[in-house]
Amino acid sequence: MAHYRSTGEVPPKRHTQHRRPEGRLYYEELMGEEGFSSDSSLLYHRAIPSAITASEVWDLPDQRTVPNHPLAPRHFTLHSLTADDDGWRSVDAVTGRRLVLGNGDVRISYVAAGAPSPLYRNGLGDECVYVESGEADVETVFGVLHARSGDYVLLPRATTHRWVPKGPEPLRAYAIEGNSHITPARRYLSKFGQLLEHAPYCERDLTGPSGPLLVEGTDVEVLVKHRGSGGEVVGTRFVHPTHPFDVVGWDGCLYPYTFNVEDFEPLTGRIHQPPPAHQVFEGDNFVICNFVPRKVDYHPLSIPVPYYHSNVDSDEVMFYCGGDYAARKGSGIGQGSVSLHPGGHAHGPQPGAYERSIGAEFFDELAVMVDTFRPLEVGEGGRDAEDPEYAWSWARGLRGEGA
Incomplete structure (x- = not known):
């Protein structure tokens, strides 16, 4: 949504030289929506963000669905998907998701997790993950979000991130994965993107990343969910020569954020x-x-x-x-x-x-x-x-x- 933020080191003018103290250039990446015609942010990387050394098939968890036929109202008890013992401790919030419902526009999954997830990005659309209980740090290329019970975690399409559960209880997460962008309701927004007076929440209720997150690493795997040639959901495992969390600063109107239902x-x-x-x-x-x-x-x-x-x-x-x-x-x-x-x-x-x-x-x-x-x-x-x-x-x- 169009709510400007600036974090870390950015140059005074976009698309101009931004150099390290020793003189080498940082690499500018535009992350934008709708073909340069909607919200975007500029991220400044220490390494080339497009560099990969391997691309392999990632076999996704079962994405198949069956029609609701014969037609009937249905009830699903999601807590029954969690093992009675401590089995959740080895489950992560990305690969451990169980698909509950889906169609060509949205997929709804559930997971109870205790282990850090792999690095992951969804190339199909935005994700809106509701935290039923527990807490986690959501480490992203923009910085860290702290997620707690009652939070919606909004992750724009193609945001590299991972979930790191915190505390003694499982992180119970209800994942709403769109094949599109997920935004505040349009009737709540001005023509320039500000939340209006009649909206049930405002920009003060949204929490963005705390600041740049810099992580060292080589041969780093990132799981990517994306569209296949027939429109089906498929996965790829990239290997990056250096860690993708290398952004020294960013600014713009596109970034992950949390919103708590209590607000x-x-x-x-x-x-x-x-x-x-x-x-x-x-x-x-x-x-x-x-x-x-x-x-x-x-x-x-x-x-x-x-x-x-x-x-x-x-x-x-x-x-x-x-x-x-x-x-x-x-x-x-x-x-x-x-x-x-x-x-x-x-x-x-x-x-x-x-x-x-x-x-x-x-x-x-x-x-x-x-x-x-x-x-x-x-x-x-x-x-x-x-x-x-x-x-x-x-x-x-x-x-x-x-x-």
Whole structure:
């Protein structure tokens, strides 16, 4: 997004000589979007950033998906993907991701990690990784981000980085990988890119890299996810002669940053507010929203839980990551659950939730929602974590089961 930052040593004029103290030139790299027509940053490297000595196939974790057919709402218990013992300690936040859902625009994965990841860059699109719990340093070519519970970590396409978990608990990460750029909702932005007064957060809530990160190294491997010739997702392992974390300074409007969900100011009203009121980011053909603890509807006849609705143009994915989601009581939904409510199927509160919500003044709930405008398919992680009874939970509730 267009929020200028400058870190480290940069020359007073772009595209001019920038020399080391002993006189050698630094190497300027433009990292920019949309063919020199959108946001960019200039990075100054000690070594040539395009130098590689090897290029090999990286066999990605299983990226295959199967259609949601026959059509049904689905429930995935993501914590069941984590070993009961300390097996997570040897898993990293890149190669350990389990694909839950995906289509041609976005892939949603989950991982519980304890080991540092390899160096990695996503050449397909931006990544928005929500940290459910735990903490990590995210080391990037721009510098270090500290990620904690509740953080969204926004990583622009082709940003070389790695995840280094910290602390005694697993880093639980919900990765939303776009095939496009991921930005604040356009209606929150001025024509020049500033977050407007009605936006639920502002630039003060965004945390960029702390400063340049310089690392020595030779024959350094970087894993790259990118498009194959048939449009499929494939991987390559590059070997760089020197470490890519060699940037002495950079400036511009394109860089990784974090935003914590606690800094999202919910928009509320007298009657129920629709999901766009909860939007935080968007990509091509998908949006990202969050439902945070908030005061709820205060019309004297209001019904605070959502009305039943049909997503005629989209699939809705909810990741339940805190509090008590009132509308799903009795369905099996809990911490770490994901629900998929596909287009073509009306969905809404569980039986009994409608009436129970009347008179409520506050909802203590936390969830991340992704709405997609093309159908989602189920990945191998989703298939392993599926609760096969969820689709029938509304009917069970009407019969008095689980209400």
